[in-house]
Amino acid sequence: MAVPAPDLVALRELxxxxxxxxxxxxxxxxxxxxxxxxxxxGGLVRGSTVVTSxxxxxxxxxxxAGPATAxxxxxAVVGVAHLGLLAAxxxxxxxxxxxxxxxxxxxxxxxxxxxxxxxxxxxLVQPTGSISPTTQRRLVARARDRGSVLLQAGGRPEVWxxxxxxxxxxxxxxxxxxxIGHGRLRARRVAVQVSGRxxxxxxxxAELWLPGPDGQVALAAPARPVGGADDLAAGxxxxxxxxxxxxxxxxxxxxx
Amino acid sequence: MSAEVGTRTLVVWCPDxxxxxxxxxxxxxxxxxxANRVVxxxxxxxxxxxxxxxxxxxxxxxxxxxxxxxxxxxxDARAFEPVASSLDAITPGVEVTRxxxxxxxxxxxxxxxxxxxxxxxxxxxxxxxxxxxxxPVRVGxxxxxxxxxxxxxxxxxxxxxxxxxxxxxxxxxxxxxxxxSLLEAVEVPEEVDVWQRLGxxxxxxxAELPRxxxxxxxxxxxxxxxxxxxGLDLRPLAARHPAxxxxxxxxxxxxxxxxDRAAFAAKVLADQLHARLGADGLACTSxxxxxxxxxxxxxxxxxxxxxxxxxxxxxxxxxxxxxxxxTGSGATRPTAGVDRLTLVPVEVVAARxxxxxFWGGETLVxxxxxxxxxxxxxxxxxxxxxxxxxxxxxxPGERVVRVPVAAVDLTxxxxxxxxxxxxxxxxxxxxxxxxxxxxxxxEPVAVADAQGQPVTVSGRTEVxxxxxxxxxxxxxxxxxxxxxxxxxxxxxxxxxARHRRRARFQVVDQQGAAHLLAVEAGTWWREATYD
Numbered sequence: 001m002a003v004p005a006p007d008l009v010a011l012r013e014l015x016x017x018x019x020x021x022x023x024x025x026x027x028x029x030x031x032x033x034x035x036x037x038x039x040x041x042g043g044l045v046r047g048s049t050v051v052t053s054x055x056x057x058x059x060x061x062x063x064x065a066g067p068a069t070a071x072x073x074x075x076a077v078v079g080v081a082h083l084g085l086l087a088a089x090x091x092x093x094x095x096x097x098x099x100x101x102x103x104x105x106x107x108x109x110x111x112x113x114x115x116x117x118x119x120x121x122x123x124l125v126q127p128t129g130s131i132s133p134t135t136q137r138r139l140v141a142r143a144r145d146r147g148s149v150l151l152q153a154g155g156r157p158e159v160w161x162x163x164x165x166x167x168x169x170x171x172x173x174x175x176x177x178x179x180i181g182h183g184r185l186r187a188r189r190v191a192v193q194v195s196g197r198x199x200x201x202x203x204x205x206a207e208l209w210l211p212g213p214d215g216q217v218a219l220a221a222p223a224r225p226v227g228g229a230d231d232l233a234a235g236x237x238x239x240x241x242x243x244x245x246x247x248x249x250x251x252x253x254x255x256x
Numbered sequence: 257m258s259a260e261v262g263t264r265t266l267v268v269w270c271p272d273x274x275x276x277x278x279x280x281x282x283x284x285x286x287x288x289x290x291a292n293r294v295v296x297x298x299x300x301x302x303x304x305x306x307x308x309x310x311x312x313x314x315x316x317x318x319x320x321x322x323x324x325x326x327x328x329x330x331x332d333a334r335a336f337e338p339v340a341s342s343l344d345a346i347t348p349g350v351e352v353t354r355x356x357x358x359x360x361x362x363x364x365x366x367x368x369x370x371x372x373x374x375x376x377x378x379x380x381x382x383x384x385x386x387x388x389x390x391x392p393v394r395v396g397x398x399x400x401x402x403x404x405x406x407x408x409x410x411x412x413x414x415x416x417x418x419x420x421x422x423x424x425x426x427x428x429x430x431x432x433x434x435x436x437s438l439l440e441a442v443e444v445p446e447e448v449d450v451w452q453r454l455g456x457x458x459x460x461x462x463a464e465l466p467r468x469x470x471x472x473x474x475x476x477x478x479x480x481x482x483x484x485x486x487g488l489d490l491r492p493l494a495a496r497h498p499a500x501x502x503x504x505x506x507x508x509x510x511x512x513x514x515x516d517r518a519a520f521a522a523k524v525l526a527d528q529l530h531a532r533l534g535a536d537g538l539a540c541t542s543x544x545x546x547x548x549x550x551x552x553x554x555x556x557x558x559x560x561x562x563x564x565x566x567x568x569x570x571x572x573x574x575x576x577x578x579x580x581x582x583t584g585s586g587a588t589r590p591t592a593g594v595d596r597l598t599l600v601p602v603e604v605v606a607a608r609x610x611x612x613x614f615w616g617g618e619t620l621v622x623x624x625x626x627x628x629x630x631x632x633x634x635x636x637x638x639x640x641x642x643x644x645x646x647x648x649x650x651x652p653g654e655r656v657v658r659v660p661v662a663a664v665d666l667t668x669x670x671x672x673x674x675x676x677x678x679x680x681x682x683x684x685x686x687x688x689x690x691x692x693x694x695x696x697x698x699e700p701v702a703v704a705d706a707q708g709q710p711v712t713v714s715g716r717t718e719v720x721x722x723x724x725x726x727x728x729x730x731x732x733x734x735x736x737x738x739x740x741x742x743x744x745x746x747x748x749x750x751x752x753a754r755h756r757r758r759a760r761f762q763v764v765d766q767q768g769a770a771h772l773l774a775v776e777a778g779t780w781w782r783e784a785t786y787d
Contacts, residue, residue, distance in 0.1 A: 055768060057787055083694070088692075096643075100644065104636050104640070182740060
């Protein structure tokens with residue numbers, strides 16, 4: 001007798017719907033729907049550090065910051081002088097809630113970022129010098145206290161003394177719409193891999209449209225764990241334990 | 257009631273002050289732009305048909321050679337301080353209404369200098385001297401500051417240096433002016449609109465209405481406008497003068513000689529004064545900023561705002577004033593750092609309270625954000641903190657510019673920051689998606705064909721050979737996998753000095769990295785990267 005295959009999408013949606021309402025919005029900043037299956041918590045956890053890298057690092061960072069600013073949060077950009085602001089607007093960042101700060105220099109960098117973590121929800125940075133464990137701990141504590149997210153757009157992930165909470169890496173980009181001497185850049189497919197500590201220990205990857213032919217960020221191939229099968233139950237368990245652990249222990253302590 | 261007359265006041269008005277503050281060539285066409293609208297224009301620009309309120313692009317169409325300057329209130333205030341201090345020899349009571357306009361009561365000085373006419377002449381001469389004699393200065397004297405301001409503007413229209421309205425004739429002088437001129441002194445745009453539609457076109461028609469009726473229909477703003485239209489001061493004398501103990505003082509240790517550090521102190525002090533007044537249910541309409549230096553010099557300047565000053569507006573004025581003193585010329589500049597800062601509320605009124613908007617309005621920007629911005633402006637310099645604004649243009653870098661946060665009001669809706677605000681077509685625009693990295697300064701690259709020869713673009717935009725390799729600055733050559741172009745851009749062909757002819761390409765290398773390149777006069781540049 002044939003048992004109908006479970007409709008995983010519908011089940012997942014149902015799971016979203018019956019989740020306790022209390023924590024979700026308070027602890028997590030929204031991200032584009034395409035990232036929902038990639039990031040275990042379903043959004044950027046407040047008080048965490050996120051680093052994007054690879055061939056689409058800047059676009060990834062802007063796409064991750066977009067929905068939060070569209071929902072009314074403010075975003076501060078510290079020292080990324082070459083950030084494409086038009087691309088930011090296209091990827092959903094609300095420019096009217098964006099503040100840009102010139103590079104404060106290595107001496108005042110930490111102080112500036114700390115002051116902004118205090119004030120706005122998303123602080124986008126691209127540190128050039130290395131960040132000492134003390135500074136990182138201070139920034140993370142500040143971010144946690146205020147519930148903001150420190151987002152590094154490209155640059156070198158190794159400047160951080162301890163591993164960031166979430167690493168979003170992009171593989172090679174494949175551009176569509178451009179040929180040999182004709183057409184124009186229209187859409188890009190890029191493989192994105194999300195890893196990190198706390199619930200995202202098992203790296204997950206997906207192929208994204210960044211942006212798609214309609215200008216939106218969308219899934220091109222569904223998210224799956226790197227090198228292994230995944231079922232719904234396993235995914236849920238990881239998430240639960242992750243949440244509990246996050247409440248119990250400060251992030252930097254389990255960094256070792 | 258007929259016994260009440262306005263305080264006899266002299267107003268000095270510098271037309272188009274924001275233009276003057278940017279220190280242009282006297283005959284050059286210059287416009288000052290805020291949020292894509294012209295806020296001030298030089299005489300040369302006006303004679304070419306530019307008007308205040310035009311969109312930037314419309315102004316440039318009427319006067320293509322016009323120089324566009326971004327509005328910066330701090331620069332306006334800084335440049336105005338020498339003007340204000342040039343009158344300190346005449347009277348201690350000089351009040352700056354806004355950069356470009358100042359007022360003082362004439363009672364004492366007028367007697368000393370032998371009447372209003374000779375006083376006005378003398379003031380015009382002194383202020384003109386402080387400005388180097390290159391710019392027109394208009395002086396008006398009348399009962400009440402509003403009448404005096406309109407008199408100064410009348411002088412401008414007549415091409416005279418000053419207009420003196422004889423005592424008791426202020427109401428008659430004001431009568432023929434349109435009701436819209438009230439907007440110079442009080443913020444009542446909605447009421448003015450209603451009056452115009454009701455057929456009340458001149459101040460006379462408004463002043464003839466019984467005040468009780470105006471009050472019943474239009475409330476407090478209506479009464480204020482009615483008093484001004486009748487040639488009276490905004491508030492009866494009884495409504496003023498606070499107790500002296502409302503002043504707030506802060507000792508600065510070490511003494512402050514840099515504007516950025518002074519700005520932080522200004523913000524703290526302004527918040528303190530605002531909180532203290534707020535606790536008593538008062539709002540401040542005129543404040544005296546007083547600074548004492550290590551050498552014991554005392555600098556003081558009074559600022560007035562007819563709507564009550566908010567904490568942010570107060571902090572701005574204190575910052576502007578300190579900026580004016582500390583970066584001023586040798587004559588007015590203090591010889592040592594400021595070690596004590598005092599804010600004295602000169603005039604307070606009962607706070608009528610401002611209803612906060614339920615959706616947005618004054619809650620658009622969090623107090624916490626405000627504080628952080630003010631603090632970092634102090635630390636990093638006012639120019640270091642910017643906000644994006646959308647402009648017309650072809651390249652991705654031109655289409656969003658960075659405007660100093662001091663020049664915008666974060667508490668207001670800013671349509672100029674929304675991408676939909678530019679609706680005009682720009683032929684030759686680089687199409688979406690936009691690159692996520694836009695270099696502030698394009699960097700030179702090398703593009704070669706399959707034979708290793710540099711690729712060139714002819715005057716008729718023909719490519720010499722398909723690009724085969726791309727060499728970024730300091731990197732090894734990579735193979736070009738796909739490319740598109742050339743898209744010729746011929747900009748500002750009417751201006752030989754700024755004329756640019758370029759051809760743009762989109763190039764994707766073998767690793768999938770896409771770049772926006774431009775070739776100009778045989779040299780290839782990387783303008784942006786799609787990363």
